[in-house]
Amino acid sequence: MTTGTILLVEDEKEIADLLLLPIKESGFNLIHCDNLQKARETFEKERFSAILLDINLPDGNGIDFCREIRAKSHVPILMITAKRDEIDRILGLEFGADDYIVKPFSPREVTARIKAVLRRTDWDKADNHDNKDAGQGDKENILNYAGLKIDYGRQEVSVDGNLLSLTKTEFDLVSTFIRRPGMVFTRDKLIEQVWEGTFIQDRVVDSVISRLRRKLGNLPDGRPRIKTVHGAGYAFTEV
Numbered sequence: 134m135t136t137g138t139i140l141l142v143e144d145e146k147e148i149a150d151l152l153l154l155p156i157k158e159s160g161f162n163l164i165h166c167d168n169l170q171k172a173r174e175t176f177e178k179e180r181f182s183a184i185l186l187d188i189n190l191p192d193g194n195g196i197d198f199c200r201e202i203r204a205k206s207h208v209p210i211l212m213i214t215a216k217r218d219e220i221d222r223i224l225g226l227e228f229g230a231d232d233y234i235v236k237p238f239s240p241r242e243v244t245a246r247i248k249a250v251l252r253r254t255d256w257d258k259a260d261n262h263d264n265k266d267a268g269q270g271d272k273e274n275i276l277n278y279a280g281l282k283i284d285y286g287r288q289e290v291s292v293d294g295n296l297l298s299l300t301k302t303e304f305d306l307v308s309t310f311i312r313r314p315g316m317v318f319t320r321d322k323l324i325e326q327v328w329e330g331t332f333i334q335d336r337v338v339d340s341v342i343s344r345l346r347r348k349l350g351n352l353p354d355g356r357p358r359i360k361t362v363h364g365a366g367y368a369f370t371e372v
Contacts, residue, residue, distance in 0.1 A: 137162070137251070139184070140181045142184065152243060155243070156247070159244045168191050183208065196228055199230055200229065207300055209300075210229065210232075211230070211247065214235055232337075279352060279370075280352075292349060297349070298348075302341060305326075305327045313369070315370075317362045317368045319365065322366070342359060346359045
């Protein structure tokens with residue numbers, strides 16, 4: 134029984150062949166596109182549980198496609214790259230990638246990362262594109278704090294009435310922080326709770342939080358909603 138479909142955007146046939154069987158054995162269908170044009174066309178026609186997206190493609194940059202997807206969908210995106218330059222990773226995360234996989238990798242690592250992302254997002258129960266009519270929310274599942282509103286039923290966050298465009302990882306971070314304002318979370322604790330212990334570099338955590346902090350903005354008194362506690366971690370600012 135399949136549990137969803139994965140879109141693989143990768144121009145190296147050897148890598149696609151390497152991933153085909155393990156992903157299917159993990160219960161997913163796999164659709165492979167070897168360039169961005171095919172990927173764009175396929176993304177508009179199909180519903181996907183997650184996307185494996187190479188950075189360097191023959192007709193463009195995967196980061197640009199990542200940015201395009203994020204403008205209209207929260208589908209989890211795992212970037213694939215042969216570059217170990219941290220700048221490339223940060224750039225990808227700035228445009229909304231949920232995780233990174235660096236070549237060379239094992240098929241087991243890739244399937245484990247996919248499952249970890251989907252456990253966090255439960256994306257297989259949602260539509261690939263935002264459905265404005267789906268779910269009306271539940272007052273019991275709504276939390277308000279200092280101008281921030283989290284609707285757990287709709288998986289939405291708004292600040293002062295303005296709906297934010299968040300990735301599922303960002304949503305999980307907000308949910309983690311807001312349950313205990315003032316509590317300091319170390320990077321390791323955030324990786325354990327949000328990334329479910331998947332191997333994530335500290336700089337990746339810092340980048341996602343930096344992006345989230347910009348989206349949430351500051352409190353009326355100018356303090357950031359997420360503060361850095363030097364030498365310790367991060368905390369949601371108490372009011």
